[in-house]
Amino acid sequence: MRPSKYDWKRLDPRVDAMLAEGMRVTQVAQALEMRVQTVRDRLSYRRRRPPQDAPKPAPPPLIDRSCLNCGAGFSVRSPFLRLCPTCRAEC
Structure with a gap:
């Protein structure tokens, strides 16, 4: 698997802060100089995975x-x- 182009450990808190301020995903992407779909994909990925x-x-x-x-x-x-485990092993 290829390493990520972005350092998401550093960017995730910034994205969260911008979204908490009421910025839209498109505005967050522009502020971070990224494609909008990249930010959307990351947010979708984080929703699917439980926190560590x-x-x-x-x-x-x-x-x-x-x-x-x-x-x-x-x-x-x-x-x-x-x-039982013994009978399962014999089958």
């Missing part, structure tokens, strides 16, 4: 199951697993 410091979702709780093949008890996170 956002908490990760908790994993689903463990479910206690008994194997449909051998009857042994085991715990899994997915409700779709019905065979």
